[in-house]
Each structure stands twice: as structure tokens, then as C-alpha cells.
Amino acid sequence: MAVVQVAEDLVPVADTEHCKAEARSEPLHACRSPAGALPALPPNPGAPRRWEQRADGTAELPSPPPAPNRAAPRSHRTPPTPSRRPVGRVPLYPGHIPTSPLQKALLAAGSACAALWDPYRHDMVAVLGETTGCLALPTLRDRMRNDPEGYRILQERPRIRLSTLDMARLRGLPDGALGREYIRFLEDNKVSPDTRMPAKFVDDEELAYVIQRYREVHDLMHTLLGMPTNMLGEVVVKWFEAVQTGLPMCVLGAAFGPVRLNARKLQVLATELLPWAVRSGRNASCVLNVYYEQRWEQSVESLREEIGIFPPPAVRV
Template sequence: MSLDTDPPTPIQPLVALRALLALRRDPQDTRQVFILGEAIKGKSPFTLLNRFRRDPMGQERLRERRKLIDTLQRTDWLASLPEGTLGRTYHAFLAEENLSAQGLVEVSMASGMTMPDDGSDRHFIGRQLRDMHDLFHVLSGYGRDELGEVCVLAFSYPHQGTRSFALIATLGALHLSRRLKVSGVLGAVWQAWRQGRAASWLLVQPMESLLVQDLTRLRQQLNIARPTRYLAVLARLSAKGHAVARPPGV
């Protein structure tokens, strides 16, 4: 059997509910994001697979089969890149947040959701989805604060079609609009989705090559707009005395 031909996984509402409740208790529990994604994915991986196979750049990525994680783990090389490049900004973002490219791999494995490497297209695409998460943060300009995490999921959804991203982004936006008690939260998440939808399809980009490019010019090239509404909310929170981290590359 191959992941490309396996039947879709039935949706598991109870598993999804437990993961959502766990995320409400701890929004930083990335393991629950993987569990929720598996519980409600249904046919969505096959929709993404077909889109990948139809896209000329997607076809090229499938032929190359390059492992992005191998490049992202070259920390000395990333640190040596010129200031302002995607790779250097990504490296600084991980260092500031005490993260690593391997960290997402370990969380995915700990959740029990890692797909076997059977050489299938679906395995390759799933691995790309996992390894690109923090690059989505840097490219979009959303930080790892609670609102930034919700916004980056909203931004990512048009690219990945991951149902859990849409669900978490929607529920997270409603929750944060009540909890943060500042205006503009819903507008920030809505803008994130719209800007993600307007951007070039990031999943098929040759990321290994893009790491050496200037981030500002790269955002223009990929039609990634500045997250103005998110930044405005951070400014309002800062004015109220909340500690606010600087978003990556913004």
C-alpha cells in the first residue's frame, strides 16, 4: 500500500474535541495541532496532492525530492548569510524563540502522527508542510505570540488546505478578541487569511534557493503584504503595558 492510494482517514470528532480543549488550556502545545490535523483531515490531503501534481512548480519539487529539513539544520550556514536574507532572519527567529528545525520533527513524532517514508508524493508533501511552518512565520511577518500563531495559521490555510488551521484560526480569533480586550483582533486574522490567499503558492517554491535572497524583495516577489492590522494590535497591546515581542523581519 502507498499513502498516495490509501483511502481517506475517517474524521474523528471526539479526538478533535479533546485536542481543541487541550489547545485552549495551552495554546503553545504544538502536539495537539498535529493530533487535531489528523483527526479532521478527511480527503484534504488528496486535494492538496492533486493540486501539487497539476502545478508545474509542484511537479518540479516532486521530481527533485529535496529534503528541506537538511538545509534548515545547517545552522552555521544560515548564520553566515547576509543580514536581511530569508535564511539569516529565519535563523535569528529560531534563536530568539529557542526553537530548532528538528523541534517540529520531534513534536510530530511524539504525537504519533509521522507518516512512514514510503517514497510517496504524499509523504514528501507532508514533510514539506511540517518543515515550512517557521518559514511561514518569517515570510508572513507573524510572531509566536498568541495572535501571531493564530494569524500564521489563517495565512497558511490557503496554501496548505489544512482544515485544523482554519478551525484553530477561527476559534482563536474569537477567543483572543474577547481576552485581549483591544480592537482589531478579528480584522488582523481576516487580513492574514486574505494576504495568504493573495500570495504566490509558497508550498511549491524552491525554498532552499530562496533562503539566500533578501527578505524584503522576496516578499514583494511572492506578493506577501505587510501585516498592518496585526502590527496595529501589537502596538495597542504595548501601549497598554503588555510585553510584545518583535515579529520576524518586520
């Protein structure tokens, strides 16, 4: 009877019933240890927590077992942080700046105003060409793809830079050779192919190379047409390029460039140079389909005839 009394004093009601149930199935002495302490019951995670007896005879409630490390329900899990970059705005090539149609329109308007105010702002002219060439550039690319030499240019991606030019060899070519006349043009007009801006706003890697190629052969157009870099010479080249490429930037330059010319130069342009530039642009094959890097030794006259450019008028530009 004393054993039951001790158990009732130390164990809650629910535990007393459990001990009584065990006492009915086992002898009474099995419920007491030799030292008189409460028996050690087997662990049962689902059973209520029992009071434990300390060494000094007092009782304490043991610490609860640690909670199982269960994964949170799928509905409560923190969703992965989405990328902040909008779909379709990933750079497509080194230096590419993705822009929306609205951004392109704003860039085109601003660069057009700046280029008309100062035609020698090559950076603004470059932005204008990239943001307005969405229709002309695919046409130029297709013309290059359909030509054997143009297709090879698209595959090999040559660049005209000071680092790729053998200046000493080109200077050593005979007068009249394309390479020699090209170097003469660069030195006489104090220009460099390295000043051509890299493409940034064209949303296609291949089209970006097409407009880059157009920029890098621009000085070769001056060489083939025999035009200097003054305003009259630039207007004549722009008329030729506008007919050849259809780029809106070239059309704007050809249309608004003459407003800066004086009366004498306007007369020369209207009567001599403009008709010749338009006829040559229409008659010539695509100037982007010429692998100029492999034509340095060819004479300018021979290359003009091959492309279809008429000899320039004998007028002072």
C-alpha cells in the same frame, strides 16, 4: 502327508490353500527346505501375513510392514494460517499507523479538545491536522503537481531539519536575506525545526509528505509574515494558512484562537492583522510551491512580492 500336516499346523486356513495350490504346480520336495523348515515364499504385499518359524522351532507372526507415507487428501490438509493483519491495514511508509475511519474520528475529537485547551501542544495539533485533512491534502498535492517548482519538491522530497541546514552559512548571510531572517526567528523564539512531528496517520505516502512539508515551512511563514510565536502571532499565521491550505486544523485554530486574546489584542487583530492576513492568503500563490532551501540568499521583501504577500501592517504584535 506329514508335510501337509505341518503346513496345516503352522499356517492359517487361507495360507494352507495357497500352499496346496503351489504344491500342485511344483514338486513336493520344493515345499521343504533341507533343514525341514517352512519354505521361504516370495513377498507379496497383498497376500495375508504368514506365520514364520523361529530357530527353536516355534512360530511367530511377523511385524506388519510400515504404512506407506501417503499425503493426506487435499480436503483433510491443514489450511495455511492466514495473516492476522486485515487487508488494507499495512503500513505505507516508515512510522505510518493505519487507522479506520472510526479511529480517525476519535483521534480527531480527542486531539481537537487537547489542542484547544493548550494550543502549544504541537503533538495534538499534528494529530488533528492528519486526521482531518483527507479532503484538503489531495488538493494541496495537486496544486504542487501542477507547478514546476512544486512538482520538483514532490520528486526530490527536501526536508528542513537542523541536520540539513548549514547554520553557519545562514548566519553569515546579510540582514534581510531569507536564510538570515529565518535563523534569527529560530533563535529569538527558541524554536527548532526538529520539533515538527513526523506524519503517522495519513493513509497515503505522498500526502504524508505534503503535510510534513507544510509543518516544516510553518516557521518560514512566521518569517515571511513577520509574526512572532505568541498567541496573537500564531492566530494571524493560522488565518493566513487557513485561507492558503483549507486544512480544518488551521480553520479551527484561526476560529478559536482569538478567545485567548485580551481586548487590546482582539482589537488589533480585528482591525489590522486579520484583514491583512486574509487578503494576503487569497492573493498569494501556494506557499508549498516555493523551494525555500534554494532561496536562502533571496531577500524577504523580494520573496513576499514574488509569492504575493502584502507587507505586514506597522503594528506591535
